[in-house]
Amino acid sequence: MNAWKITALIVFIAGFTLVVLGGIYNPYTNVVDLPSGGFRGIGFNMYAGEVVNYHLTSLERFTVYIMNSTEFHKLMNNGTFNGSYYTQTGKNMNLEFKAPQKDVYYIVIANFNSQSSIEVDFVYRKGMSMPLFLGGSIIVAISIVVLLIDLYGSKQVNKNRVCPGCGREVSEEWNYCPYCRYELRDDKK
Ligand SMILES: [Zn+2]
Known part of the structure; x- marks a missing residue:
């Protein structure tokens, strides 16, 4: 017994x-350093319906995109920012993304607005x-x-x-x- x-x-x-x-309990933090005109993509393996929350802050304006793996590879090969699920420019952003299907999704953070390198504090929490x-x-x-x-x-x-x-x-x-x-x-x- x-x-x-x-x-x-x-x-x-x-x-x-x-x-x-x-x-x-699953929050993650990251500091993203972006030179002028530069961008960085961070990939997430997500299943259909899974939700990820992002919170991004910076002293300078930056732009955020969310792309699936196909669109992200187009960006890497051709530099095209088309076909994104989400696009927003600002200094302080809270956004939520729900994966439509199982895939690797990329949040792309870009510095197109500042002539110098900027830092973006990036906090994300997967659902x-x-x-x-x-x-x-x-x-x-x-x-x-x-x-x-x-x-x-x-x-x-x-x-x-x-x-x-x-x-x-x-x-x-x-x-x-x-x-x-x-x-x-x-x-x-
Ligand atoms: Zn007895």
Whole structure:
């Protein structure tokens, strides 16, 4: 019985870790250094429906694009900034992007507005990783059910405790058997 409980506890901790990895805590920060006319793309492997939140700040104006892998490779080969899902220019931006399908998506940060090199503070937080979150939740639920069944099972055993003096059913709470006055307290050990 004890080995069962320890196993269930380990499984519970493993499942809970997956839940945490899947969604509760996953912020990332980066400082992006951009020379005049330069840009930098940061790739994210995302599945359909997954959401990523970006927060970008700089003292100088910059431009942000979000592209799928095909459009990003066009940009790298031809320098064309067409076909982006998102385009915005400013000094302070909060944006959210939801992946339409499974792909690698690139956030492209560009310095087209300043003659000097600028730094953009880039904080991003990926949305919940559903497979990890769901898998972890299922594991947690199973381990709780196993623990409850184990607990219920040991209660059943206690209910069926029998007085060694007269053989009748007695409660775990009783110190003496009410039928034959047999001392049950010492029997517990
Ligand atoms: Zn008895």
